[in-house]
Every structure is written in C-alpha cells, then in structure tokens.
Amino acid sequence: MPAVSSARPRSKAPSPLRSAGALQITSQAEAYATVELALVGHTDTVPYDPNWTEALKLTESDGQLYGRGACDTKAFIAATLTAIENIDLEKLKKPLALVFTADEEIGCLGAKRLADARPFNARYAIVGEPTSLQPMRAGKGYCLAEITVHGREAHSAYPQLGASAIFHASRLINRIEEIAEDLKSDARADFDPPYTTLNVGLIEGGTAKNIVPGECRFTLEWRTIPGQESDYVLNL
Incomplete structure (x- = not known):
C-alpha cells in the first residue's frame, strides 16, 4: 500500500501519527487537487546477498552511511521526514505531500495503485532517486x-x-x-x-x-x- 501524507498547518489537536514520524493524513476530498509539491520515495529495496549480514543495519564508515537501499531512497525519506519535523508547518502557504510507495523494485506496484486511486493532484514533484545530487527533469521508462x-x-x-x-x-x-x-x-x-x-x-x-x-x-x-x-x- 502506498503511504500518502499531506503536510498542512499544525492543528491544536495532537496527531497520533506524529510520534511515529508521520504527519496527519488528510481526507481524499481535502487533498485532491490541492497539493503544490509532492516529495516521492519508495520504501522497498532490491534483494541482497545473504553474506552481507549487516545489509539492513545502518553502518558508518569514513563518514559514509551504508546499508541496503541507503541511497535508493531511504536517505531521501529520512531527510524528508527530518526536514518536515523541523519546520514550522504554519508558515506553509500551500500543502505539501509526502508520497512513499511500496514494491517499486518489482514493477512500481505501489505507484500504480496510487495512480489508479488518484487521491490528489500535485503541481510539482521531487522524486528522491539517486542521481549523484545532479537534478534530473526526466527518467527512463520501465x-x-x-x-x-x-x-x-x-x-x-x-x-x-x-x-x-x-x-x-x-x-x-x-x-x-x-x-x-x-x-x-x-x-x-x-x-x-x-x-x-x-x-x-x-x-x-x-x-x-x-x-x-x-x-x-x-x-x-x-x-x-x-x-x-x-x-x-x-x-x-
């Protein structure tokens, strides 16, 4: 299932999702056609060699962080969640959506389900795929x-x-x-x-x-x- 969060100004009511690192999820009616920017990543990884015993453990070496999927796209997801939690959402002039999909590596299944559901339209999107920090305006088809x-x-x-x-x-x-x-x-x-x-x-x-x-x-x-x-x- 794709996870969709929409960052909106903080309400006074506590959010049960905030303690889990997520933001409040808007209703479909509220989100549809209202999102200015979507930050998109995927939560799955490609398989790893069983001899890599620390594949799922974040390991630091020479100032670099290693782990299966670290750059594709777990670092982007971590950076996004950290950034969102450290900004004043009340200053957002337009809604921001966080879109994290599953099963990207085996056919973009989560993204396809999201596209079929069409919970919202986003005017712009930043996809956190690794590009050596070089902005890319398009990607290859699959x-x-x-x-x-x-x-x-x-x-x-x-x-x-x-x-x-x-x-x-x-x-x-x-x-x-x-x-x-x-x-x-x-x-x-x-x-x-x-x-x-x-x-x-x-x-x-x-x-x-x-x-x-x-x-x-x-x-x-x-x-x-x-x-x-x-x-x-x-x-x-």
Whole structure:
C-alpha cells in the first residue's frame, strides 16, 4: 500500500501519527487537487546477498552511511521526514505531500495503485532517486515482459521427435542481445547510459535432464529513453 501524507498547518489537536514520524493524513476530498509539491520515495529495496549480514543495519564508515537501499531512497525519506519535523508547518502557504510507495523494485506496484486511486493532484514533484545530487527533469521508462516459448517434449534419446523450447528461446535471446546493441545508436546525453537498455533477468524451462523441454519462460525488461513508445522494443 502506498503511504500518502499531506503536510498542512499544525492543528491544536495532537496527531497520533506524529510520534511515529508521520504527519496527519488528510481526507481524499481535502487533498485532491490541492497539493503544490509532492516529495516521492519508495520504501522497498532490491534483494541482497545473504553474506552481507549487516545489509539492513545502518553502518558508518569514513563518514559514509551504508546499508541496503541507503541511497535508493531511504536517505531521501529520512531527510524528508527530518526536514518536515523541523519546520514550522504554519508558515506553509500551500500543502505539501509526502508520497512513499511500496514494491517499486518489482514493477512500481505501489505507484500504480496510487495512480489508479488518484487521491490528489500535485503541481510539482521531487522524486528522491539517486542521481549523484545532479537534478534530473526526466527518467527512463520501465517495461517488463514475461515470455513463454513452447516446444514439444520427447525423450532425449530421440530429440528428432520433439522440439526444444530452450533452443528456440536461446535464439530469441540472441536476437534480443542484437537489438540491445542496435539501441545504443539512439542516445540522449542526459542519461547514463544514454540509450534504452534491455535485460533478460530470469529464465527457466524443462522438466528433467533427459526430456526435450516443451516450455521455456524468461523475463525481458527494458528501460526506454523519453520519446520512445513502450512497445518500441517489441516492434524491432
């Protein structure tokens, strides 16, 4: 569930959320179309190596703070909450929203749910993604496809009676790698890397070592530079 807080002038009534580090949450009717600035971050992280035993513990070394997700975007969230708690909200001329979503790393699920709910409109937004403190006015798009390749099972002693889904998938993945190289020619200097990137991150298939696989599944994700349609890669 995405968490949405809207910073408004402090009321005299105590807020039960303030002790938990949050601000009072406005009603949907009050928040809709009233927010001037949204500060946006996400609360989840990518997986970490189990050998990194202190991944979830904030560790200081040489003046730097380390931990899984420290810069993406937990430091931003911590800085935002600290700043909000140390300003006089009565001096705010227009409402400010804090938007912290879940499951960003696996498809922006929290952000999608928030977009569907549309609890408010924000005139401006600052997204706390790590950019080496360089302001960015745009980000790459994100697309994900789950691809299933079908073949025909047979005993591995008689492969001519079947059709290997893994062999077929490997040829398709080779083509995807060629497309990834071709996309490097369409670049925008304000991104690093400056072109649309492709990645096959997961692959699985087959049922046994001595059976020609009848099915192979893999995931393809691509991150598009602005100006490219979401299905641009699929049409190549």
